[in-house]
Amino acid sequence: MTDVNRINLAELLERERTRFRAEHPNSMALSRRSHHLFGGVPMTWMTEWSGGFPIALDSATGNRITDVDGLNYIDFALGDTGAMAGHSPGATVRAVTNRMATLGGITTMLPTEDAEWVAEELTRRFGLPYWSFSLTATDANRWGIRLARLATGRSKILVFSYCYHGSVDETFIIVDPNGLPVSRPGNIAPAQDPRETTRVVEWNDLAALERELAHNDVAAILMEPALTNIGIVLPEPGFHESVRALATKYGALLMIDETHTISAGPGGMTSRDGLKPDIFVIGKSLGGGIPSGAYGLSEEVAAEIRRVTGEDGLGDVGGVGGTLAGNALSMAAMRATLGEVLTETAFAGMIEMADKYTAEVERIIVDADVAWSITQLGARAEYRFARPEPRNGGESAAAADDELDEYMHLYTLNRGILMTPFHNMALMCPDTSESDIDRHSEVFADAVTELLG
Numbered sequence: 001m002t003d004v005n006r007i008n009l010a011e012l013l014e015r016e017r018t019r020f021r022a023e024h025p026n027s028m029a030l031s032r033r034s035h036h037l038f039g040g041v042p043m044t045w046m047t048e049w050s051g052g053f054p055i056a057l058d059s060a061t062g063n064r065i066t067d068v069d070g071l072n073y074i075d076f077a078l079g080d081t082g083a084m085a086g087h088s089p090g091a092t093v094r095a096v097t098n099r100m101a102t103l104g105g106i107t108t109m110l111p112t113e114d115a116e117w118v119a120e121e122l123t124r125r126f127g128l129p130y131w132s133f134s135l136t137a138t139d140a141n142r143w144g145i146r147l148a149r150l151a152t153g154r155s156k157i158l159v160f161s162y163c164y165h166g167s168v169d170e171t172f173i174i175v176d177p178n179g180l181p182v183s184r185p186g187n188i189a190p191a192q193d194p195r196e197t198t199r200v201v202e203w204n205d206l207a208a209l210e211r212e213l214a215h216n217d218v219a220a221i222l223m224e225p226a227l228t229n230i231g232i233v234l235p236e237p238g239f240h241e242s243v244r245a246l247a248t249k250y251g252a253l254l255m256i257d258e259t260h261t262i263s264a265g266p267g268g269m270t271s272r273d274g275l276k277p278d279i280f281v282i283g284k285s286l287g288g289g290i291p292s293g294a295y296g297l298s299e300e301v302a303a304e305i306r307r308v309t310g311e312d313g314l315g316d317v318g319g320v321g322g323t324l325a326g327n328a329l330s331m332a333a334m335r336a337t338l339g340e341v342l343t344e345t346a347f348a349g350m351i352e353m354a355d356k357y358t359a360e361v362e363r364i365i366v367d368a369d370v371a372w373s374i375t376q377l378g379a380r381a382e383y384r385f386a387r388p389e390p391r392n393g394g395e396s397a398a399a400a401d402d403e404l405d406e407y408m409h410l411y412t413l414n415r416g417i418l419m420t421p422f423h424n425m426a427l428m429c430p431d432t433s434e435s436d437i438d439r440h441s442e443v444f445a446d447a448v449t450e451l452l453g
Helices: 006-023 025-032 044-048 090-103 113-126 137-152 206-213 239-249 268-272 299-309 328-341 344-368 393-398 402-413 434-452
Strands: 057-061 064-067 072-075 130-134 156-160 173-175 181-183 198-201 218-223 253-257 279-283 293-297 373-377 380-384 425-427
Touching: 006 025, 006 402, 006 434, 072 434, 090 328, 113 130, 113 268, 113 279, 113 293, 113 328, 130 137, 137 218, 137 253, 137 279, 137 293, 137 299, 156 206, 173 198, 173 393, 181 198, 198 206, 206 218, 206 239, 218 239, 239 253, 293 299, 344 373, 344 380, 344 434, 402 434
Parallel strands: 156 198, 156 218, 218 253, 253 279
Antiparallel strands: 057 064, 064 072, 130 293, 173 181, 279 293, 373 380, 380 425
């Protein structure tokens, strides 16, 4: 296969950096005068955008973004799934405007009719009968972990190396090249060594999974149905059935986080593939951009929690819940987004666009004869600088190439296409069109052609 000329890559990368700085003076000026923002950005991970500073938002609608320099972009990042419904979807905007301006009451610590509607819809989509709400999937995961420990009386969580579950302390642990568990690089001042709280194995490694479960101290296996933030890594045939069987065999709960893998369809991989979680977590996309998250409980887990805590359930306990969780505005947003935007019809169109995107990128990769690959999960697709595609998190992490990443991100951004900053993920929303895919294909092909020189 054709090798990348690193000297040519360095020259092209400097050219794209220079163009980026020249075309984004207002974004650069805003970044440089943001003296009171730690790192010059509202949240420090925003520094991950390529080019030395992030573009600054002026406006957004559908799958289009305009920055403060007046430049327009086709948005395939979509808030790293948070805007899967598109930016400011009409039904969601109408619902939250009605909640704020007509009905009143953004947050009151009181339930609304919307809450039961959303919970019933989540049951229809994902199967679990009982639901509670948060503002993020991170919090839903934290609270789910606590409930798993409560229900089982066990202390440890098991995760897969390079998984993504938000900023949950227990999940920042990987398998190192020697096969040993270590704190993940970049884990900032953990409350305690994650090896004390967590067991970790590589994705698709059933033998390692059973070995770790055999310690009989795991409260829950916390898993995405496919790895996402390290690049999409799909389960091998039979993997999920075996995970479910092993969890049952060793008395661990199965806790599935579909915050990213909801891209598989309206019921995520759980519905599509017939998965059977004991606890279920989802966030980001539910509220059409309004902070939202939720976790669901099976009949058995709910019964055990009631048995331990009493008929009134959890009540006012430390470590689970928050004043703003389940607020009236979030519930109105979730009802509108689930009921009118992220529908079965919408997902069918989104997945059709992702099929086209994947086919086009694959064609360009094959024609160029580069050792890259692309993997699709419903409305989401991601290319990596490795062929064949990685089968676990460690292999996917090893395929990373910082210079190639920056080159591809800046090349596309400088030509009006916005990709997810942390990796090469493209997500489709209900507004994504065939012409958007065609434009990406044109730019992607040009980037590869210039790279190979």
